Amino acid sequence: MNNLFQLAGSLPEAECFEPLARGEKVLIERIVSSGQQTPAGQWYDQPQAEWVVLLQGQAVVTYEDGDRYTLNPGDYLLIPAHCRHRVDYTSQQPPCIWLAIHADLCLAQ
Amino acid sequence: MNNLFQLAGSLPEAECFEPLARGEKVLIERIVSSGQQTPAGQWYDQPQAEWVVLLQGQAVVTYEDGDRYTLNPGDYLLIPAHCRHRVDYTSQQPPCIWLAIHADLCLAQ
Numbered sequence: 001m002n003n004l005f006q007l008a009g010s011l012p013e014a015e016c017f018e019p020l021a022r023g024e025k026v027l028i029e030r031i032v033s034s035g036q037q038t039p040a041g042q043w044y045d046q047p048q049a050e051w052v053v054l055l056q057g058q059a060v061v062t063y064e065d066g067d068r069y070t071l072n073p074g075d076y077l078l079i080p081a082h083c084r085h086r087v088d089y090t091s092q093q094p095p096c097i098w099l100a101i102h103a104d105l106c107l108a109q
Numbered sequence: 110m111n112n113l114f115q116l117a118g119s120l121p122e123a124e125c126f127e128p129l130a131r132g133e134k135v136l137i138e139r140i141v142s143s144g145q146q147t148p149a150g151q152w153y154d155q156p157q158a159e160w161v162v163l164l165q166g167q168a169v170v171t172y173e174d175g176d177r178y179t180l181n182p183g184d185y186l187l188i189p190a191h192c193r194h195r196v197d198y199t200s201q202q203p204p205c206i207w208l209a210i211h212a213d214l215c216l217a218q
Contacts, residue, residue, distance in 0.1 A: 001178060004183040005183035020160070020185070020216075020217055021160045022214065023212045023214045026212045026214060027217070028217075029217075049130075049132075055164070070110075071110070074113040074114035075113075076113060078130050099162070104133065109128075
C-alpha cells in the first residue's frame with residue numbers, strides 16, 4: 001500500500017514533485033518541500049487551477065495581489081489559473097508534504 | 110482557511126460527501142465516515158476512476174475480485190472505472206476522513 005506520509009530516509013536538496021495519477025487534463029502529485037522557497041522575485045503562473053492541501057509541516061503561500069496564507073496540516077487552497085503566487089516558506093522539520101491536483105477547477109457549490 | 114481535518118461537533122448518522130472543487134470531468138470531495146459500511150451485497154460501480162486517500166481513521170476497502178485493503182492515514186488507492194468495490198469497515202473513533210478525486214485517471218509513470 002502506498003502512503004503519502006512515507007518519505008525517503010534522506011531528502012534531496014531540491015523539492016520533489018512526484019506524479020501519482022494523471023488524466024487528459026488532470027494531474028495528481030505529491031510535493032515534498034524541506035525549507036525551499038520560490039526564488040526571490042519569481043512567481044508561479046500556471047495555465048490550470050491548482051487545488052492544494054498541506055498534509056504535514058507548515059508553509060506560507062503569497063499571492064501577487066498581497067493575500068498571504070499560513071498553511072498548517074489539513075489547510076487547503078484553490079489557486080485559480082494564472083493567479084500568480086509564490087511559496088515564501090516551507091518547514092524543514094517536519095518536511096512539508098503537499099497533495100496537489102492540477103485541473104480546470106472551480107469551487108464546488 | 111478551510112481545513113480537511115475540521116469536523117462538525119456532532120457527526121450525522123450518514124456518511125458525508127462534501128464537494129470541494131470540480132471541473133468538467135473532475136470532482137474533488139471530502140468524505141467523512143464514522144462506522145458506516147457499504148450495505149451487504151452492494152458494490153460501488155463508478156463510471157470514472159477514483160483516486161482516494163484516507164487521511165484519518167482506519168478503513169477496509171474490498172474489491173469484487175477479492176483484493177482487500179486495510180487503509181491507515183496516508184494510504185491511497187487508485188480505483189479504476191467500473192472496478193466493483195465496497196467499504197467493509199470505517200472507524201468511528203476517530204472518524205474516517207477521506208479525500209477523493211473522481212476523474213478519468215491512470216497511474217502516473
